[in-house]
Each structure stands twice: as C-alpha cells, then as structure tokens.
Amino acid sequence: MKSLGIGLIGTGYMGKCHALAWNAVAPTFGDVARPKLVHLGEANESLATRKAAELGFARASGDWRAVVEDPEVDVVSITTPNQFHAEMTIAALQAGKHVWCEKPMATSEADALAMLVAAQASGKVAALGYNYIQNPAVRHMRALIGQGAIGTVNHVRVEMDEDFMADASAPFGWKSEAASGYGALDDFAVHPLSLLTVLVGRVTSVVVDMAKPYAERPLASGGSRAVETHDIANILFRLESGASGSLLVNRSAWGRKGRIAIQIFGSEGALLYDQERMNELQLFQARGPVAEQGFRTILTGTAHPPYDRFIPAPGHGLGFNDLKVIEARELMRRIAGEPAHLIEFATGLQIERAVHAMARSHAMRGWVDVPE
Numbered sequence: 001m002k003s004l005g006i007g008l009i010g011t012g013y014m015g016k017c018h019a020l021a022w023n024a025v026a027p028t029f030g031d032v033a034r035p036k037l038v039h040l041g042e043a044n045e046s047l048a049t050r051k052a053a054e055l056g057f058a059r060a061s062g063d064w065r066a067v068v069e070d071p072e073v074d075v076v077s078i079t080t081p082n083q084f085h086a087e088m089t090i091a092a093l094q095a096g097k098h099v100w101c102e103k104p105m106a107t108s109e110a111d112a113l114a115m116l117v118a119a120q121a122s123g124k125v126a127a128l129g130y131n132y133i134q135n136p137a138v139r140h141m142r143a144l145i146g147q148g149a150i151g152t153v154n155h156v157r158v159e160m161d162e163d164f165m166a167d168a169s170a171p172f173g174w175k176s177e178a179a180s181g182y183g184a185l186d187d188f189a190v191h192p193l194s195l196l197t198v199l200v201g202r203v204t205s206v207v208v209d210m211a212k213p214y215a216e217r218p219l220a221s222g223g224s225r226a227v228e229t230h231d232i233a234n235i236l237f238r239l240e241s242g243a244s245g246s247l248l249v250n251r252s253a254w255g256r257k258g259r260i261a262i263q264i265f266g267s268e269g270a271l272l273y274d275q276e277r278m279n280e281l282q283l284f285q286a287r288g289p290v291a292e293q294g295f296r297t298i299l300t301g302t303a304h305p306p307y308d309r310f311i312p313a314p315g316h317g318l319g320f321n322d323l324k325v326i327e328a329r330e331l332m333r334r335i336a337g338e339p340a341h342l343i344e345f346a347t348g349l350q351i352e353r354a355v356h357a358m359a360r361s362h363a364m365r366g367w368v369d370v371p372e
C-alpha cells in the first residue's frame with residue numbers, strides 16, 4: 001500500500017490526538033507504510049504554522065479549503081467544532097479525499113444525510129471518530145457476548161459523565177451554543193450509542209428528559225450569556241432485540257473525569273466496564289457452586305488484540321490516545337479495501353437519528369421511535 005497523504009483540519013484536543021495517531025500508526029502496527037503528514041489547516045495562518053511545526057506537517061494554511069484541495073492529500077482528518085463537520089466533510093469528499101471526521105457527525109439530521117450521500121457519490125471511505133469501540137477490552141466484551149458467555153442480553157445500563165463543564169464560573173464556550181447541537185446528546189450520548197451499536201445492537205425507541213444545571217455562563221469579555229444547550233440527558237431505550245436499557249449522560253458531573261460505565265445483563269451472566277478503568281472488564285457467569293460465584297476482573301493484555309501491537313507485557317495498559325492509533329489502522333485497512341472495525345457514515349447516520357429522536361422525545365415528553 002502506498003503512503004497516504006494526510007490533511008488535518010483543527011488542532012485542538014482532537015486534532016492533536018489525530019496527529020499523534022497518524023505519527024504512531026506505522027511504528028505501532030509495523031505492517032503499513034508511514035503516512036505523510038502533508039497539510040494542516042487552522043482558523044488562522046499563524047496558529048496553523050505553529051501547529052504544523054509541532055505536529056510534523058509539511059504545509060500549513062489559515063484556510064481549510066487549501067487542505068481539502070491539496071493534490072498530495074489522500075485523507076482529511078476533520079477535528080473542528082461540530083458545526084463545521086458537514087461543510088468540511090462534503091468539500092473533502094467532493095475533492096476526492098477519504099474522510100475521518102470527529103463525532104458527532106453533524107448538528108442536523110439533514111446535514112448528516114447530506115454527508116452520507118456525498119460519501120456514497122464519492123466512492124471514498126468516510127469514517128467517524130468513535131474511538132471507544134476500538135478498546136481491546138470492548139472488543140473482548142463483544143467477543144464474549146457473541147460466544148454466549150452471558151447468555152441472551154436482556155438489559156443494558158450506560159452512564160457517561162465528565163466534569164469539564166461542572167464549574168458554573170467557567171466561561172461560555174462553543175459547547176454552550178445551540179449551533180453546536182443539543183449539548184450532552186451530541187457531545188456524549190453518541191459515544192455510548194456507538195458502543196451499544198457494536199456490543200448489543202441498534203436503539204429503536206427512546207424516552208428522554210434533558211436538563212441544564214446552569215442557565216447562564218460568564219463571557220470571557222464580561223457579562224454573561226444564556227446557555228443554549230443541555231449538559232444533562234436521562235434516556236430510557238429499547239434495543240432492536242427487545243432488551244431494555246438506560247443511558248444517563250452528564251458533562252457537569254463533579255468528580256467524574258472520563259466515566260463511561262457500562263453494565264450488560266444477560267440470561268446467564270453480566271459484563272461490566274468503565275472507561276475510567278479502560279484496561280479491565282468484569283465478567284460474572286452464573287456457573288459452578290453459588291458460594292463461589294462472583295465478578296472476576298480480566299486485565300487486558302496480549303491475548304486481546306491489538307494490545308500486543310503496543311506492549312508485549314499484559315496488564316500494563318493502553319491509554320485514550322492509543323484508541324485513535326487503532327482507529328487510524330482500521331481506517332487504513334478500509335481504504336485498502338479490507339474489512340475493518342469502524343463506524344462509517346451509514347451507521348453514523350443511525351446514531352444521529354437516535355440523537356434527534358431523543359431531542360424530539362424531550363420536546364414532546366414521550367416515547368419516540370428511532371427511524372431506521
């Protein structure tokens with residue numbers, strides 16, 4: 001496979017994560033050509049130039065269009081705020097580039113659909129940044145469920161909490177603007193939805209209540225501005241299988257740093273996982289003497305691919321950024337025409353439809369079916 005030319009738009013939290021992944025994917029996996037970091041785009045020229053030097057990109061632009069139009073770029077990583085995803089993605093696909101766009105796919109269902117249509121028309125690979133599904137621990141949970149280790153899944157609970165918006169005095173930012181979406185639904189719920197998709201299947205109906213812990217936030221320039229998004233959402237759902245579930249998300253939850261706590265209950269056992277302890281999972285199997293039954297902790301290691309690509313020693317642990325390295329390898333696999341473990345735009349649109357159904361449910365105060 002020839003070396004892929006990489007374009008990157010946005011260099012904040014996720015932009016750096018993508019850049020690290022593109023830098024690390026070849027040495028980590030050892031079976032792909034090292035991507036060429038060709039062109040980086042930022043909101044202005046000076047930031048672009050500084051970040052290109054830091055992250056190892058050959059060219060820098062203050063205009064993102066120069067990145068998608070660069071003939072040496074094959075894949076564009078889009079890591080800008082949510083409201084830019086649709087326009088940048090569609091332009092990149094129309095310019096003949098593969099796209100790796102951060103979640104959420106878009107801020108409206110119409111935009112997400114337009115992105116899928118553009119991807120299908122281009123014939124290029126279009127994938128989303130749903131890195132948590134790449135964790136070897138999560139992949140192992142999927143394998144265990146597939147092998148029937150916990151029987152038939154009948155109930156699922158997920159909680160996703162962080163505290164980066166818990167401080168009422170933190171300044172108003174783009175995540176509190178309606179232009180970025182609904183709030184905790186697009187920002188957080190989409191991740192658990194990606195996990196549910198790969199572990200237990202599609203969400204088919206929802207009932208939702210959203211909440212705002214703070215009505216307004218201070219502006220950096222002085223004064224304050226009304227908060228337009230909801231930082232909290234409480235969701236009950238049904239899966240295609242008929243199993244019931246709940247999903248609680250809160251980005252103003254003091255003390256929680258990166259919690260995605262999953263409990264999956266089946267007819268013969270249960271599985272537990274929490275992203276804050278991302279190198280372990282817990283398995284309960286209703287087997288053997290009752291007096292000896294209990295959850296056992298499985299630490300991930302070389303028996304849980306692709307952990308072995310990172311470290312030869314079990315139990316030493318991967319980190320959040322490593323999940324992006326795995327996602328980059330899967331994307332490269334898909335570009336090479338091989339099967340890959342990725343959330344592409346068709347599945348991404350299903351996740352978006354669930355999010356918009358959740359918002360409709362909150363507005364109408366009742367159960368809503370998620371369109372397929």
Ligand code: NAD
Nearest residue numbers: 010011012013014041042043079080081082102103104129
């Ligand atoms: P951020 O604010 O840290 O970074 C955004 C970057 O985009 C900034 O560097 C900004 O200057 C740049 N930017 C803004 N407008 C631009 C423009 N017109 N042209 C070029 N660059 C522009 O934000 P973030 O936390 O990195 O979030 C970015 C995206 O990543 C969001 O959609 C978010 O939902 C997603 N995200 C995903 C994960 C994950 O786990 N997959 C985690 C965090 C964020």
